[in-house]
Amino acid sequence: MIKILSDSTCDLSPELIKKYDIGIIPLYVRLGEDEYLDGVNITPDDIYKWSDETEKTPGTAAPSVNDIMNILKTYDADDYIIFTISASMSSCYSNCMLAAEELAMEDHIHVINSKNLSTGIGLLIIEAAQMAESGKSxxxxxxxxxxxxxxxxxxxxxxxxTYLYRGGRCSGVAAYFGNALKLHPRIAVVDGGMRPENKYRGFPQKYISDYVKDMEDALKSAKPERVFITHSGCSPELVIMVKDYLTKMERFGEILETRAGSVVSSHCGPGTLGVLFIDKEQE
Incomplete structure (x- = not known):
């Protein structure tokens, strides 16, 4: 039997975690002196409230080697596959590798550096779960x-x-003028890191619509099985707008909506929205 696990930054919904029987290894979120477990005893809305009241950014930390070992010991499987957030963003990957060594199970614990985050990891997890169901080793x-x-x-x-500024990911001047001018950067994950790709202007309905329309050609060459809409607290109307756009493309078998977890939300802030997919293999 194969057990698939992921750190909590995969941002899969509880329904998808249950459907594919995924084990979750939570990261830590620190609000000042208080420490919480992502997806266990803290929510993104708790983080936004604390951050706005204190004007500080939360701290986040990878699970320890002992944390990972203790979680693995709760399962009885022949082999384990563990997905982690990009190794360039966190020590989750290296800690999982060390846990495999400590348990002397390097041949049975396969740790995958996703080189991604959020449902960029989730897409890979679902693919792996379906492969396991089909009998692959x-x-x-x-x-x-x-x-x-x-x-x-x-x-x-x-x-x-504001949240990128508080976390040291953009300057105070850039944050001030960006917010004043209603500029909204598009950030992509490339080679395991994040980089800005474009900037949009205006109110949410306009810039999110522009963002999705800019991806239309890429979406037409996506694997058709599924696409994710992942957000950190957008209005239902905005999510429905994006979902309707993707539905009208008549491309995807599943259009899955998920809410970003506490770790991802603590860095991007409320109102962030992403459309995530896997590119179709080139023939």
Missing amino acids: AAEITDNIEKLIPRVRASFVVETL
């Missing part, structure tokens, strides 16, 4: 997933620059 799944990683397309458009 852990080694076969790992090999196939490694080939899929470069084809994941993950990007987000940010509602406010």
Whole structure:
């Protein structure tokens, strides 16, 4: 039997975690002196309230080697596949590798550096779960997933620059003028890191619509099985607008909506929205 796990930054919904029987390894969120577990005893709305009241950014931390070992010990499987946020963004990957060594199970614990975040990881997890259901071995799944990683397309458009500024990811001047001018950067995950790709202007309905329309050609060449709409607290009307746009494309078998977890939300702030998919293999 193969058990698939992921750190909590995969941002899969509880329904998808249950459907695909995914084990979750939570990261830590620190609000001042208080420490919480992502997805366990803190919500993004708790973080926004604290951050706005204190004008500080939360701290986040990877699970320890002992944390990972203790979670693995709760399962009884022949092989384990663990997905982690990009190794360039966190020590989750290295800690999972160390846990495998400590348990002397390097041949049975396959740790995958997703080189991504949020449902960029989630897309890979679902692919792996379906491969496991079809009877593929852990080694076969790992090999196939490694080939899929470069084809994941993950990007987000940010509602406010305040949280990126508080986290040291943009200057105070850029945040001030960006917010004043209603500029909203599109940030993409490329080669395991984040980089700005474009800037939009205006109110949410306009800039989110522009963001999705800019991706239409890329979406037409996506794997048709599924696409994610992942957000950190957008209005239902905005999500429906994006979902309707994707539905009218008549491209995807599943259009999945998820809410970003506490770790991802603490860095991007409220109102961030992304459309994530896997590029179709080139013939």
